[in-house]
Amino acid sequence: MTFAEAVTGPHGRPLDRICLEGVSATGHHGVLPHERVEGQVFRADVVLHLDTRAAATSDDLAATVSYADVAQDVHDVLAGSPADLVETVAERIAAVVLDRPAVHAVDVRVHKPQAPIEVPFDDVSIVIRRDREHAPVVATPAVSGAEPRTASEVAGDQRAEASPSLGLAGAAAAEPSYGPAVVAPTMADALADEPVGAEPFGAESFGAEAFGAEAFGTEPAGAAEAPETAEPAEADVAPYLDPLDAAPARPIGAVLALGANLGDAQVTLRDAVTDIDRVPGIQVTDVSPLARTAAVGGPDQPDFLNAVLIVKTTLSPRDLLRAVQQVEELHGRVREERWGPRTLDVDIVQYDTLTTTSDDLELPHPRAHERAFVLVPWAEVAPDAVLGGLGGGPVSQLAVTAPDRAGIRWLALDWLTGPTQSTGQVATDGGPAPSAPVQSVSVERAPAVAPDARSSEPETPQAPPTPPHGYASEAPQGYAPEGPRDYAPEAPRAYSPQPSQGYAPEAPQGYAPEGPRDYAPEAPQGYAPETPRAYVPEVSTSSTPQAPLVPIFEVPSAPQPPAPPVTATPHAPVPPAPSTSQVPAEPPASSYELPLPYDPPAQQPAYEPAPQAYQPPAEPSYEVPDQPQAYQPPAMPAPPEQQVYPAFGEPARDDAYAVWGPPAPADPFGTSAQHPTAAHPEVPEAGYDPTERDR
Ligand SMILES: Nc1ncnc2c1ncn2[C@@H]1O[C@H](COP(=O)(O)OP(=O)(O)OP(=O)(O)O)[C@@H](O)[C@H]1O
Ligand SMILES: Nc1nc2c(c(=O)[nH]1)N=C(CO)CN2
Structure with a gap:
């Protein structure tokens, strides 16, 4: 009819x-x-x-x-x-x-x-x-x-x-x-x-x-x-x-930001990528280059290593938060001080197009729009990405105007499979790390992991996901939930997505399987500041002595389709990881050539930065007041003598790792000629209670 x-x-x-x-x-x-x-x-x-x-x-x-x-x-x-x-x-x-x-x-x-x-x-x-x-x-x-x-x-x-x-x-x-x-x-x-x-x-x-x-x-x-x-x-x-408790029927896209500056940061981040990908209901579809970044805010502390993951998830926003906090915990995350050093930080930058605020979760992440340590790697892995919410906009544009952009030291593409760098032992006293000179360079779009690198490590059970680049909603790059995972066949998923399988059934871990849900929302959250647990990577290339292996799960050591059931293994708290940072000070050898100079990623949406209305506060402050306009990058005072955007300085490079970013403005925070690492412009407000937000 x-x-x-x-x-x-x-x-x-x-x-x-x-x-x-x-x-x-x-x-x-x-x-x-x-x-x-x-x-x-x-x-x-x-x-x-x-x-x-x-x-x-x-x-x-x-x-x-x-x-x-x-x-x-x-x-x-x-x-x-x-x-x-x-x-x-x-x-x-x-x-x-x-x-x-x-x-x-x-x-x-x-x-x-x-x-x-x-x-x-x-x-x-x-x-x-x-x-x-x-x-x-x-x-x-x-x-x-x-x-x-x-x-x-x-x-x-x-x-x-x-x-x-x-x-x-x-x-x-x-x-x-x-x-x-x-x-x-x-x-x-x-x-x-x-x-x-x-x-x-x-x-x-x-x-x-x-x-x-x-x-x-x-x-x-x-x-x-x-x-x-x-x-x-x-x-x-x-x-x-509550939309924060709504689990989507089909996988939706989300963006996670990872950071670490204590312990063997690169190993931790690598393992965290694997851990996150193994969570039922989360699939890592893309991994950004690794950025070494000057710490923003908080006390004097070592540089961070930062990366951004593009994921698909069927978890609700709150369940996703619980899952990533669980991974933080696995890696010995201790919350002592706001913006203090940490073994691992995982933030939800964006969850589909959801914009919402609650006591425990704000989406998009309220500070993502002003953080080059998030925006730069994100723009590299998803050049057309757009950050929603207040202050949001095209990520690649926000990246080049973010206040801390000069603190991006370098980017590494092969960090998932390349050798981890432990040569750059830095600042165990919390002092800033020596940094490579900040120059203007570009990172060419390339797979996060070289295919040869992948095939050279086929037997490594801990091999992290090596997803295809370009997560986007377009069909050719799209997510095929029912299809086979088309990357890293050598990295089997340890956890079957079958509903009956819980993530970490034991009570202290906070996730008890409950019917078809992978996470029991009402279960206590796993974070327990008084019982810090050190994370010990199961496979580590680190030269740092590690505590004995304390597996949370039994993970199959070889591909075994179909995935075997998850077996929870009891584990006791172990001593915290040594508070040393192994963030490499100098760019390690990389198998990827990074062309210079920096060009904003191709295919950027036409976008004109809005007039810069924001006046920086007199006191150094990392907080940029939320501005009600959508798609308005946080304003930055232009450095007195240079045009920092969009023209970046002379091409320069000295090795396979890229030093990213526009030339450091003489005074990016309008305070002194200090480098932002030293300036630490992100100052918590008076009376800040570090436990306040960490319920
Ligand atoms: N989008 C979000 N992603 C992660 N945590 C969030 C988010 N929104 C709110 N939170 C809350 O913030 C609390 C503190 O998180 P966390 O300790 O990671 O903060 P931080 O990394 O020190 O600072 P920042 O939030 O500025 O990155 C978490 O316990 C969580 O409840
Ligand atoms: N460079 C850098 N600075 C930070 C970071 C981070 O991941 N990288 N995380 C913070 C709180 O989440 C505060 N400051």
């Missing part, structure tokens, strides 16, 4: 049609968290197939169907209880329209012109036809307009209409009412013989999953398409769902 094509009536002739086009409302339907939170426009076209001759004869509205009432009902469904799928929305509209006995059949088209589709498109819509025989499979939604009618009433009316000579109208009227309307997907005649409430044809009957109701994992059990036995007014109220 085509949309609105005539339907043959009981007398063998085409029925008349009432056509209603373009009823629109903001609805919260969709599988992605932001669709649920923000809502978008939905539009519906509806064609009612009925016989209008009686109305025409009597000229009486009561003898037909009021299109105004139908329009109201359609609007209410569009704006009502969120569903995952437009299919469900269309089905609900069909049900509410067919609740009118005069209507023999209905065609429904639901448009979703703002659907999250990554290529240019005009509209996407679903078209369905439902009638008395091929009836809607959802309960009739409670809407403001029509009185809900029982299925018996509907069926009785139909039979009376179709076969008045049988006198069934009276019989139908004599039937008991079974409560709110439920329309069965079987013939109307069959309905009259059974109590409609006894065998409802709600989503359960057809498998809720098939309709996506449970797939999103957000609707409480029974709320999806169960017959609406509650009061209609209440039934239509969508349950409140």
Whole structure:
């Protein structure tokens, strides 16, 4: 059938049609968290197939169907209880329209012109036809307009209409009412013989999953398409769902920032990449180059090594936070001082397009937009990335104006598989590390891990993920959740994504498997500042003496498809890692040539930096006040004698590692000629309690 094509009536002739086009409302339907939170426009076209001759004869509205009432009902469904799928929305509209006995059949088209589709498109819509025989499979939604009618009433009316000579109208009227309307997907005649409430044809009957109701994992059990036995007014109220607890039905993109400046930082970061990739529900799809960066804020401390991971995840934002905090903990993270030195820091920079603030989690990360140590590696691995939220914008643009950009010492591409550097033992006293001169260079897009490097280490079970570059939503680079992982076959995933497998079932670890969820949200968080645990990499190239291996999980030592079940191994707290930093002071040998000079990554979106309205505070401060404009990079006072953006200094390089960044402004923080490492412009506010945010 085509949309609105005539339907043959009981007398063998085409029925008349009432056509209603373009009823629109903001609805919260969709599988992605932001669709649920923000809502978008939905539009519906509806064609009612009925016989209008009686109305025409009597000229009486009561003898037909009021299109105004139908329009109201359609609007209410569009704006009502969120569903995952437009299919469900269309089905609900069909049900509410067919609740009118005069209507023999209905065609429904639901448009979703703002659907999250990554290529240019005009509209996407679903078209369905439902009638008395091929009836809607959802309960009739409670809407403001029509009185809900029982299925018996509907069926009785139909039979009376179709076969008045049988006198069934009276019989139908004599039937008991079974409560709110439920329309069965079987013939109307069959309905009259059974109590409609006894065998409802709600989503359960057809498998809720098939309709996506449970797939999103957000609707409480029974709320999806169960017959609406509650009061209609209440039934239509969508349950409140904190978007931070909403697990997406399909993997969404997220960005994680890693940093470390205690212990063998490169080894830690490497292992952290592997650990994160092994978490059920997280897949690392891309890994940035490694950046050595001057510490920003906090006390005098060694340089950091920083990297950014692009991941796909099916975890809710909070579960993702718990997971990465667990990995921090595995690596001996101790929170003593805000912005203090740490063995490992993992921040969620961005989670899909979610923008939200709560006590425990803010998305996007509130300081990401002003941190070159995040933006520079991110821009290298995802040149077209855009940071959302306040102060957000094209990452590559934010990177070249970030206040700490001059503190980016160098970038290394092969850090996942290349030799780790422990020659640059620096500053065990917390003093700044000697740094390579900061120059202007570029990092050419190249795989994070050389294919030869990968194949040269096939047997290494700890080999970190070596994903293909270019995570993006475009199809060619896209994520194929069901397909085989196309990278690092030599690095088997130790954890099967089967729902029954928990991440770290033992209680202190904080994650107890609970049904299909990998993480028990209510479980205590694993972080325990009073019992720091040193992380001991299972495979380490570090020359630093390590504490005995204390595995958290038994990890298969060779590829074993399918992945074996995870076995939790009890482990006791072990002494903290030595507080020495092995952040290499000089660029280590690299197998990648990094061309000079620096050019902003190709394919940048056209973007003009907004006028620089921000005036730096008189006191050195790393905090840049949030500015309400989206896509406005944090303003930087231009260095007095140089144009730092977009023209960078002379090409210069001295070895295979790149020294990244524009020439250091003479006084990037407007305070003195100090190098930012020494200046430590990120000063916590007075009275800062380091435990305050670390619940
Ligand atoms: N996007 C986010 N990513 C990670 N943690 C966050 C985020 N938003 C809020 N938090 C909260 O911040 C708390 C402190 O995190 P953490 O100790 O990593 O801070 P930090 O790294 O010292 O400082 P910063 O937040 O400036 O990077 C965490 O316990 C977490 O609850
Ligand atoms: N260079 C650098 N500086 C920092 C970093 C970091 O990862 N790198 N992390 C901080 C708090 O998250 C504070 N300062």
